Amino acid sequence: MKLEIKDAPGQLVAALKPISEVGGNIIAVIHQRDEKQRGGFLSVQIVLELPENRLKDLTRLIREQGVNIQRIGHERLLYQKAVMVIGHLIHTDLGDTVDRIDRTGFAEVTELNISMPAISQVSSARLLIKSVNKEDMEQAMAILRRVAKEKEFLLVEPLEEVE
Amino acid sequence: MRVALLGMGSVGRGVLQMIGEKDLGITVTAVADSRSALIDRDGISIEEVLAAKARNGFCGDKAISAMDVVTGSAYDVLVEVTPTNATTGEPALTHMLCALERGRHVVTSNKGPISREFSRLREIAVEKGIQLRYEATVGGAIPIMHTLEQGLAGNRVLAIFGVLNGTCNFILTRMAAEGLTYEQALLEAREMGYAEADPTYDVKGIDPAIKLVILANTFCSHSVSLEDVDITGIDRLTNDALRLAEEQQCTIRLIAEAIPDRGILRVAPRLLPLSHPLVVEGTLNAITIETDMAGEITLIGKGAGSVETASAIIGDLLYIRDTHAGRHSKTA
Numbered sequence A: 001m002k003l004e005i006k007d008a009p010g011q012l013v014a015a016l017k018p019i020s021e022v023g024g025n026i027i028a029v030i031h032q033r034d035e036k037q038r039g040g041f042l043s044v045q046i047v048l049e050l051p052e053n054r055l056k057d058l059t060r061l062i063r064e065q066g067v068n069i070q071r072i073g074h075e076r077l078l079y080q081k082a083v084m085v086i087g088h089l090i091h092t093d094l095g096d097t098v099d100r101i102d103r104t105g106f107a108e109v110t111e112l113n114i115s116m117p118a119i120s121q122v123s124s125a126r127l128l129i130k131s132v133n134k135e136d137m138e139q140a141m142a143i144l145r146r147v148a149k150e151k152e153f154l155l156v157e158p159l160e161e162v163e
Numbered sequence B: 001m002r003v004a005l006l007g008m009g010s011v012g013r014g015v016l017q018m019i020g021e022k023d024l025g026i027t028v029t030a031v032a033d034s035r036s037a038l039i040d041r042d043g044i045s046i047e048e049v050l051a052a053k054a055r056n057g058f059c060g061d062k063a064i065s066a067m068d069v070v071t072g073s074a075y076d077v078l079v080e081v082t083p084t085n086a087t088t089g090e091p092a093l094t095h096m097l098c099a100l101e102r103g104r105h106v107v108t109s110n111k112g113p114i115s116r117e118f119s120r121l122r123e124i125a126v127e128k129g130i131q132l133r134y135e136a137t138v139g140g141a142i143p144i145m146h147t148l149e150q151g152l153a154g155n156r157v158l159a160i161f162g163v164l165n166g167t168c169n170f171i172l173t174r175m176a177a178e179g180l181t182y183e184q185a186l187l188e189a190r191e192m193g194y195a196e197a198d199p200t201y202d203v204k205g206i207d208p209a210i211k212l213v214i215l216a217n218t219f220c221s222h223s224v225s226l227e228d229v230d231i232t233g234i235d236r237l238t239n240d241a242l243r244l245a246e247e248q249q250c251t252i253r254l255i256a257e258a259i260p261d262r263g264i265l266r267v268a269p270r271l272l273p274l275s276h277p278l279v280v281e282g283t284l285n286a287i288t289i290e291t292d293m294a295g296e297i298t299l300i301g302k303g304a305g306s307v308e309t310a311s312a313i314i315g316d317l318l319y320i321r322d323t324h325a326g327r328h329s330k331t332a
């Protein structure tokens, strides 16, 4: 994210404060003092990790501080999505199910929580999938939907608002 | 305003009771159940007909039928609250078509004809310059139609998300709260009278899909049918899945979703944060609408019940009274 803020004391702090409020994690703050800015504006680039769906809140909070956002670089955001999968996960090669996502190279299953009752019964699992951007996440989800259909899993996806 | 009422079940009796108790300017000139009917152009006594129904199991004269009421009695609005047939829409479809052809307004809670034959019914209503209203078909007491049509007039609907089936929501709530299995929670829903003897329509997601079709046809496009909805029910969910969701401050709800721009029409169990406005408890319903001007609005309320459903029907009746004041009221 690249922020344009007023060159006045306290402005940088005002811009950073909302990030922790929405549970974000600041990775780097880069000042660009040498760049010529109109009317005494100072440009600061902030690289950060954000929990899912909090970008709207964050931009609103930052703007409320009187800080002007120049550009939002989505590619720097880490996308993650938790999904639930129910079915005969073990009998249908769980390793393969996970690998179908991992071997894309652009998305991976970073957490797997599984609950297995009796041998013949279906098991339930929570998968955390991460990707670099939204498009990759959508492709990963499409793969998962195909796998779910093929292996007769019930796939429970998160509900997301339209943007 | 004169009203003829078909169906004296839970909803029909609720409507009669409220018309009887409140001074709404509504006169009931005919009622019918499956076996009998009663017609009085000067207004029937609501107390008496409710008592007769309770006493005898039928409401009036067995020589008169519901169709006699539709075609032969004097009324301004037909209130159609007979049972839903999701396949043919009958007998309600015929009742409604006859009333509309006669130039009479129709108010209904019956999802069958509205989801099956919406464009046909609507065309006749438009042609005759009369009202076809069906607030009670979706979300029970929640005034979703009024909210979108009047309150949000001029807005473009970007998305609709809804918890539209109280039975499923009750089952999911109980599975999450008590760790019940799906079968145990379904059994409990039956014992509480929330689930039918054959719960297929609810738990397979067909009932909420029918309601989604009604919403989509009204607010998104006019030519959607049940076959266009991608439907997954709740009957394969496990309490383990709900527990795993809860570990992440999430839960699972059966969500009906329409996003017109992306061609999405879907009913499926979905993961939602516990703090999400659509995560309502028990048999409640909830609907989030997202429009271009207003942004997001969520309505929460009782999705069924005698008086609750009557509330939606009476809302429709009074809307017609106020917008078509005196249109037919002086004809004998």
Ligand SMILES: NC(=O)c1ccc[n+]([C@@H]2O[C@H](COP(=O)([O-])OP(=O)(O)OC[C@H]3O[C@@H](n4cnc5c(N)ncnc54)[C@H](OP(=O)(O)O)[C@@H]3O)[C@@H](O)[C@H]2O)c1
Binding pocket: B006, B007, B008, B009, B010, B011, B012, B032, B033, B034, B035, B057, B058, B066, B081, B082, B083, B084, B091, B109, B110, B111, B136, B137, B140, B303, B304, B305, B306, B309
């Ligand atoms: N209950 C709710 O909370 C609720 C909520 C929203 C929508 N709805 C819808 O509202 C409608 C009515 O529901 P309900 O719960 O009141 O149903 P219900 O209790 O089963 O009552 C249905 C009534 O319709 C009568 N009937 C059946 N066939 C008829 C016919 N051919 N002509 C005239 N009357 C006929 C029945 O007569 P008998 O009394 O002689 O059997 C009964 O009085 C249904 O379409 C339902 O899907 C219900």
